[in-house]
Amino acid sequence: MSVKLRLAKRGRKKLAIYDIVAADSRAPRDGKFIEKVGTFNPNSNPATVVLDTEKAYKWMMNGAQPTDTVRAILSEKGVLYRRHLQIGVNKGAVTQETADSKLNAWLDNKTSEFASVADKLKYKKETAKKDRLAAETKVLEGKIAAKEAKAKAAQAALNATEEVAAEVSEVTEESTPEAAE
Numbered sequence: 001m002s003v004k005l006r007l008a009k010r011g012r013k014k015l016a017i018y019d020i021v022a023a024d025s026r027a028p029r030d031g032k033f034i035e036k037v038g039t040f041n042p043n044s045n046p047a048t049v050v051l052d053t054e055k056a057y058k059w060m061m062n063g064a065q066p067t068d069t070v071r072a073i074l075s076e077k078g079v080l081y082r083r084h085l086q087i088g089v090n091k092g093a094v095t096q097e098t099a100d101s102k103l104n105a106w107l108d109n110k111t112s113e114f115a116s117v118a119d120k121l122k123y124k125k126e127t128a129k130k131d132r133l134a135a136e137t138k139v140l141e142g143k144i145a146a147k148e149a150k151a152k153a154a155q156a157a158l159n160a161t162e163e164v165a166a167e168v169s170e171v172t173e174e175s176t177p178e179a180a181e
Contacts, residue, residue, distance in 0.1 A: 002026075005059055005066040005074070007040060008033060017041050020051065020070055022059045035059075040073060045121065046114075051077050061086065078107050 002025040007018040009030055018040040023033035037059065038051035056079045060066070066074055074080050085099035094102075 003034065003059065003062070003064040005037065005056065005064050005070045007067065007069055015043055017043070020056070020073065022055075022064055025065075038073075040069075046117065049073055049077065051079075053077055053079050053082075057082055076110075078103065078110065081106055 003022055004025045005020065005022055006029070008021045008023070009016050009018055011017040019033075019036055020038040020040055021033035022035045022037060023031075027033065035055065037055045038049065041048040051073065056074055056077075060074070060079060060083045071080070082103055085094065085103055088094040089096050089099050
């Protein structure tokens, strides 16, 4: 029986979540599987992976073949590197302590790299929000300035009509007494 580490789809349409499973290669994608190894959610940014690395490592050492996507996930989590180092230990090329120290150093580096990527995404999101807010503020200031200009123009027109009305009343008052005499 050939065992594969692959994704099994679950969830709803256009919002799928995948289980990482060890399954017989002849079984259907969403069908019977031997063991669930983890989950993969591609809908979040960055994609969320919950993986039992011990189970995945056990299956890889027993000869399970990962699909391309699962291989990328296992590589990201360090399972393939751990397998590579263990094969070197089994052949006698490296000691177990050296392999463990290399793996821990690699995992620490990967963790800090992931944290920096997450920080960059957070910073990018915050700056985009600030830019949108600044653009909205600029638009609102423009609208307020336009309303103030319109109000000033209306006030000026009102003042002009009042001045004209005052002049007309002065003229009529001057002309009325003369006409009466």
